[in-house]
Amino acid sequence: MTLAAPLAVERIDTGDTAWLLAATALVLLMTPGLALFYGGMVRTKSVLNMLMMSFVSIALVTVVWLAAGYSLAFGDDIGGGIIGGLEHAGMSGLGPDSVHGTVPTLLFATFQLTFAIITAALVSGAIADRAKFGAWLLFVPVWALLVYVPVAHWVWGPGGWILERLGALDFAGGLPVEIVSGASGLALCLVLGPRLGFKKDAMRPHNLPMVMLGAGLLWFGWFGFNAGSALGANGLAAAAFLNTLAAGCTGLLGWLFVEQKRDGHPTTLGSASGAVAGLVAITPSCGSISLLGALVVGLAAGTVCSYAVGWKFRLNYDDSLDVVGVHLVGGVIGTLLIGVFAVESMTDGPEGLLYGGGLAQLGKQLVAVLAVGTYAFLVTYGIGKLIDKTVGLRASEDQEYTGLDLTVHAETAYDHGVLGHGAPVTASVLPSAQKVKPQA
Template sequence: MQTENAPLAAAGGLDTGDTAWLLAATALVLLMTPGLALFYGGMVRTKSVLNMLLMSFVSIALVTVVWLVAGYSLAFGDDAFAGLIGGLEHAGMAGIGPHSLTGTVPTFLFSTFQLTFAFLTAALISGAVADRTKFAAWLVFVPVWTLLVYVPVAHWVWGPGGWISQSLGGLDFAGGLVVEIASGASGLALCLVLGPRLGFRKEAMRPHNLPMVMTGAGLLWFGWLGFNGGSAFAANGLAAASVLNTLIAGCTGLLGWLFVEHKRDGHPTTFGAASGAVAGLVAITPACGVVGVLGACVVGLVAGVVCSYAVAWKFRFDYDDSLDVVGVHFVGGVVGTLLIGLFATATMTGGKEGLFYGGGFGQLGRQAVAVLTVAAYTFLVTYGLGRAIDRAMGFRASAEEELTGLDQTVHAETAYDHGVHAGHTAPHTAHSAPPKEPSA
């Protein structure tokens, strides 16, 4: 990160076009967390809708405070130790003013854009432990997790001197490692800490409001254009290519998932369409600025197919990933990050190439090392943090709270005054009930 503290007019480094685009992209990414809240809120049962919404919204507030105090400096400050963590020179946003620049945009804007990634990543984890998490424990978990997990990984991949980008040579354009794999591996860790929901594998636990799910997916897709396109940090051709690749992968992911549903279950569903689009978007996140149009088509399609089967792994391996954070975000993130090693093209990267473009196996190996390292680190640290919080204050809601519903018992509210019969109007999906063997 290069920061200039001279006035903008004198520095001559500010690009108003780049700044305008990143301002818009930041707003788009901010919208993704409320979109995620709707997506998750529609997937749970009526008795925990508001709790699910609030877990996403409170993540925005908690991570913002942590980011301003120390998170931004540790992630994007000058490297302090062997590519592992930044320094505290910008703690409390010290040394940064309205005229400070990062590249061609104001540093305040760069920091805000990166902040929207951070609180979205924390909110993603909530889907893995929906319906059974003690809200007070979530308030403790989010800020500590942000400092211990998200911030170091962000520095490894995107920070000045970060070891994955600089020493290893791994590629992650917009967050396959930092956002998707980190949230998915962390979600799996918390699943194991909290244990399964009451009735897991016995009750269907279908999404209660599919229109809400589709609306949330649409908002996520809309925001994802800024998520990936904004990661070019310039209003240029790379941003445009990233936006196009993002759109393409969402489409092929949707089609891939629906194809599997039709062949396997005989019924393509709206829930499958929403999930497939998200799977494609997840997978293209690390690759959108690295692969060409053909690569984007393949990345989205592979993710839609693979993730449609991966969501059933929780029934085979007996971990209760409530809203399929592991099956979609972790698996999709792994797919997209590894496929960079096959489809990366010098036209997009400016030099590095994947196996199918004459680059050999080298980049694929570097991508694999990055995936394994980030997955192992985030899982182990999150598991340890979850256990510590569980021992200190209890991480799981009581059985009574879970059965009655967290909306009433924790927040003293209900989403629907007249009630909705959850589970009776929603169609069967691959997510909602144990699969019939041998298909998912």
Template sequence: MPPTPPPLAAPVAAALDTGDTAWLLAATALVLLMTPGLALFYGGMVRTKSVLNMLMMSFVSIALVTVVWLVAGYSLAFGDDAFAGLIGDLGHAGMAGVGPDDVTGTVPTFLFTTFQLTFAILTAALISGAVADRTRFGAWLVFVPVWALLVYVPVAHWVWGPGGWIAHHLGALDFAGGLVVEIASGASGLALCLVLGPRLGFKKDAMRPHNLPMVVLGAGLLWFGWLGFNGGSALGANGLAAASLFNTLIAGCTGLLGWLFVEQKRDGHPTTFGAASGAVAGLVAITPACGVVGVLGAAVVGLAAGVVCSYAVAWKFRFDYDDSLDVVGVHFVGGVVGTVLIGLFATSAMTGSADKEGLLYGGGFGQLGKQLLAVLVVAAYTFLVTYGIGKAIDRLMGFRAGEDEERTGLDQTAHAETAYDHGVLGHGAPQGSTPVAGRVTS
């Protein structure tokens, strides 16, 4: 967990640090870039008939979540605790009482607000990958702000907000978003999968990514932005930020290698898609742990995620839920791996407290139990509330696109556009093709 900030507004002369401010400005820009990077990553994974729709679901999330954040989201997440560590107050709704000279920690409050906003944006956009190819765009416009307010905001307060119960009462650790971002988006994605049902042709048609170079470009932008995502969560230009950034790089590398090892052993060939997916899996897993584990712990966390997630992406075929772009298999499972392994590898050299050490560093089973409980609670809450939101929207306006719309493609039916004017690329895999084991996505 990032250092708990002091009250939202403090005299500028007392706390402002220009070095910390400069670093967090850069980190905020890096994290915002992750959402366009995610759009490219997802866009390359779908078929040609839904590329633009996939890009739009990410891009529109930037605008929708920003409005929610300004109106009430930020205050409810990071305002003074209003009720038993469950939610903040509305004292700063509409950014009331916050000016350019106000400081949170050692940085301007407006900067801290924007940095946290970029996390909320990305988390909402991540969910879109679970329901690619079959979601009504109008329903998505309703879902995102409601979800951000009812799901993301409370969980962010539990973990990072002043007096939040997970951090301050339970004592679980989440440095940069394993619970708040990865598990929340993954569990929510699973809930929407069940609300919408599988795509036409699920488990029958080979739905390969249409543009692997786009996938790799998106993964590269995500990796680049993740350095600000995790390093920026130290909220300062300091040794903790440097260690978090280094751990992030290490875990991305070991995640990539772990995934490729499984592919080589299982399928006989390492794939480009696997390399991109493995790097993302490692980055997902190190997100909660980057500021609390050492270099060895980071390497193990990334490797474990690369291996486990490479198998988890095939669970959708076994358990019959259509997670189009493996949000559950990578983000939920990777988030669980990283959050739980904190209970093994947390070290006081990073946490600054002998009371917050993992089992392998002499801390006993206490921290491991706290991590497991936090995972279970956040997963259950986000799944159940998201399922309820999805069902309500489906009943009121219909969440899933019609069968004809899905067959034609959402680019044309929802946006009246096509990504490739000349139709050079087909809508699916060639006839007679067979899916790569575990990696049929869209």
């Protein structure tokens, strides 16, 4: 599937437009869903901060995208497949009659905006509990322009080198969304260092029903994410929709199987994480592989990611909410397995190893994974270091110990979680020197 080039006959199809309007709303809903998913996974003292990091990403990325991001990602290539031009800066030249394929260009631009938003929000999970909120406000727009936008152009933009020169496939965002967010999250958590008490204190999710609700909203929105990427109400959208459902299911089952075998207990957190892992992996491949392939991709992701989330304890990087273990690892699995399971009936050409295509497509997928992962990690690390050296990226020890909700936002999600009774709490109640140990 090629998001970059409009179809030969450019006229608005009302059915395609109606579906993409719905899909755009579904993808936007994923960011509030992610906020709940992440919010339930942190301790009581940082719930609101986690929610805020997702919600503020909607506003920040939208402004950047409308100002220049869309044009740089989907404008005509000006840099050898590296970046687009600024002919549509400020959305200039894109009126209501402008058409991309069979949908209005303004709708296509908005649909792509929702992808950029959730990618930024995903990164926040790697640095939960310890990042300055003000630094996050600075990081997001800079990161969106320097990391997300160029990769989106490589993968989907007209003339993008991964799409048109390398020939790697990515239907709905394994490279610019999953691998970029995972590699960026790894870079930032290395810049910040581990949380206070990492590998010593219990840092369990404080609200598993919230986690499950967030996962359910993500799964619901993912149908717009993947099936919407067909840019039309057609058979390809239907196939991507079914593949998405199937992979989420096998991802959930794979994770629970590992938990039962390894720990003796299948958990609610595991079921939510497994479903997300399967959905992550099917994102790049849902429009390239058969239903059987989707079942295998989801199962592989749920199984491997359930082990990958534990790597942080052995390698000593504090990826707070497992962005690396789920999104980077799951994105790599799904992107690479296109080279194994791609079928001509879905791709209109390229085939995977199991369908007579040899190793060629697998090699292309591997090059794309390495290039995007390396670029996202290095540039994000540089941005993080620059912010850390100038305004500071990490919250103070007092703020981290007391909790970012109270010390940064002057609010608490649960009054009893701070003082043990229902009285309203403000930041002035607790001087910075006074440390109150909240509930885990």
